[in-house]
Amino acid sequence: MLSKVKTLLSDNEHRHTAINAAIALSIRVLGAGMAFLFNLIIARQLGAEQSGYFFLALALVMLLSAVARLGFDNTLLRFTSADSGNGYTVKAILNFALKYALPVSFIFTVITYTLAPWLAESAFNKPRLTGTLQLIAPAIIGLSIVFLVAMSFQARHKLILSIPCQNIAHFMLCGAGVIIFSADSASTAALYFSLSLGISSCFFYWLSINNLNNNGEKPDPKKLWHSARPNWVIIIMSQAVQWSAPIIIGVFLIAEQVAFFSVAQRIAMLTSFILMAVNLVVAPKFSAFHAKGDEHGIRKTALFSVRLLVLSALPIVLFMLLFPEFLMGLFGEEFRQGALILQILVLGQAVNVVTGSVGYLLMMSGHERDMRLVTLISGFGVLISVPIFTKLFGAIGAAIATAFFISLQNLLAVYFVKKRLGFNTLIFWQKV
Structure with missing residues (x-):
C-alpha cells in the first residue's frame, strides 16, 4: 500500500495535485468549520422559528445572486486559468463579468426590497418575514461580487484568498455581530449579513486587482459570452437544485420546518467540502490541460482526485449516517426532529463526492452544453418534484426529491464525461 502511494506521488502532476489539495482542504476545513459555526450561532441565538425566517431569506438571495451573475462564474474560472500570468487580462476578465453582473444584482435587490x-x-404566508427580506436584499450584490472575485482567485491558484472570500469572511463578520450585539431576530441577523458582505466584497475586490502586472490584452467579449450563456443555465439549475427546496418548504410548511431542513442541508454539505477543496485545485488544471490539448493529463488528474475524495469523505459520510440525532441536536433539542432529513441528504451528497469533479471536467474542457443539459434535467426535476413531495410527505419528501436529483445530476455528468473524454470516474481504481 505504502509503495503504491509512493509510486503515485512520484509523478509531478499527482504530487502537485495532492499537495495543493491538502492546502485547499486545510483552508476548506476552516471554511466548513466557520459555516457550521455560523449556522450553529444563528440556530441557537434565534431559535427554530426566527432561524427559519433567516434561512428562508438566505436561500432566496443565494438563488437570485446566482441568476444575477449571468453564468460568468465558471467562464471567469476557465478563461482566467488559461491566462493567469497576464495581469491586465485577469483584471479585464473580472471587470467584464462585474460590469454586467452588478447592474442585474442591483435590479434584483430593488425588486426584492420592494416586493x-x-x-x-x-407567496410564503409569513407576514413577519417582510423585514428579513428587506434587510437581506442588498446581500444579492455582495454575494455576486464575492463569488466572482473568488473564482478569479481560484483560477490564479490563490486558494488562501479564494476560500475566505467565498466562504469565511462574511460568515465570520456576521456571526460575530450576532453574538456581540445579542441579535434575537431574523431581520437583525439579515442586516448584519448584508453589512458583512458589503465590507468583505470591497476588501477582496481590492486585493484581487492589487499589484497585477500590465501583461496581456483584452479578452474577446464574444468568447466570454459564448461560454457564459450555457454556464448561466448550468449555474441557475445547479443553484435551483441546492436552494429551491428551502424556498418551496417555506411556501408550504411552517418556518420551523424550513430551519430543520436548512440545518440538515448545511450539515450534509460538509460531506462535499472535500470535493470543493479538490475542485479548487483541479478545475484550473483541467482548463490548462484542455488549452494544451493534453487529454491524458485531464484523465490522470481526474482519476487521481477521485481516489483522494473517496478515501477522505467515507469516514465523514459514515459518521453522519450513524449519528444524525447527535449532529442535529447541537443546534438545539427541537432540531433533532430533522435527523432523518439529514440522513437522506447525506446519501445524495455521498454520490456527489464519489463521482468526482465531473461538472468541472465538462465545463473546463469545452463541453458546457452537455453540462447544461444535465443541470436542466436535474433542475426541472427538483422544481417539479419537490413541491409534490413536500405536499405529500413534508420536509422529508423534499429531502428525498433533492437527494435523488443531486445523485441523478452527477451520474448523468459521469455518462457525458465517458462519452466526451473516454473514461469513467466511477471506476476510480483503473490505471492512471
Whole structure:
C-alpha cells in the first residue's frame, strides 16, 4: 500500500495535485468549520422559528445572486486559468463579468426590497418575514461580487484568498455581530449579513486587482459570452437544485420546518467540502490541460482526485449516517426532529463526492452544453418534484426529491464525461 502511494506521488502532476489539495482542504476545513459555526450561532441565538425566517431569506438571495451573475462564474474560472500570468487580462476578465453582473444584482435587490411585503404575505404566508427580506436584499450584490472575485482567485491558484472570500469572511463578520450585539431576530441577523458582505466584497475586490502586472490584452467579449450563456443555465439549475427546496418548504410548511431542513442541508454539505477543496485545485488544471490539448493529463488528474475524495469523505459520510440525532441536536433539542432529513441528504451528497469533479471536467474542457443539459434535467426535476413531495410527505419528501436529483445530476455528468473524454470516474481504481 505504502509503495503504491509512493509510486503515485512520484509523478509531478499527482504530487502537485495532492499537495495543493491538502492546502485547499486545510483552508476548506476552516471554511466548513466557520459555516457550521455560523449556522450553529444563528440556530441557537434565534431559535427554530426566527432561524427559519433567516434561512428562508438566505436561500432566496443565494438563488437570485446566482441568476444575477449571468453564468460568468465558471467562464471567469476557465478563461482566467488559461491566462493567469497576464495581469491586465485577469483584471479585464473580472471587470467584464462585474460590469454586467452588478447592474442585474442591483435590479434584483430593488425588486426584492420592494416586493418583500407581498412575498412574505402572499407567496410564503409569513407576514413577519417582510423585514428579513428587506434587510437581506442588498446581500444579492455582495454575494455576486464575492463569488466572482473568488473564482478569479481560484483560477490564479490563490486558494488562501479564494476560500475566505467565498466562504469565511462574511460568515465570520456576521456571526460575530450576532453574538456581540445579542441579535434575537431574523431581520437583525439579515442586516448584519448584508453589512458583512458589503465590507468583505470591497476588501477582496481590492486585493484581487492589487499589484497585477500590465501583461496581456483584452479578452474577446464574444468568447466570454459564448461560454457564459450555457454556464448561466448550468449555474441557475445547479443553484435551483441546492436552494429551491428551502424556498418551496417555506411556501408550504411552517418556518420551523424550513430551519430543520436548512440545518440538515448545511450539515450534509460538509460531506462535499472535500470535493470543493479538490475542485479548487483541479478545475484550473483541467482548463490548462484542455488549452494544451493534453487529454491524458485531464484523465490522470481526474482519476487521481477521485481516489483522494473517496478515501477522505467515507469516514465523514459514515459518521453522519450513524449519528444524525447527535449532529442535529447541537443546534438545539427541537432540531433533532430533522435527523432523518439529514440522513437522506447525506446519501445524495455521498454520490456527489464519489463521482468526482465531473461538472468541472465538462465545463473546463469545452463541453458546457452537455453540462447544461444535465443541470436542466436535474433542475426541472427538483422544481417539479419537490413541491409534490413536500405536499405529500413534508420536509422529508423534499429531502428525498433533492437527494435523488443531486445523485441523478452527477451520474448523468459521469455518462457525458465517458462519452466526451473516454473514461469513467466511477471506476476510480483503473490505471492512471
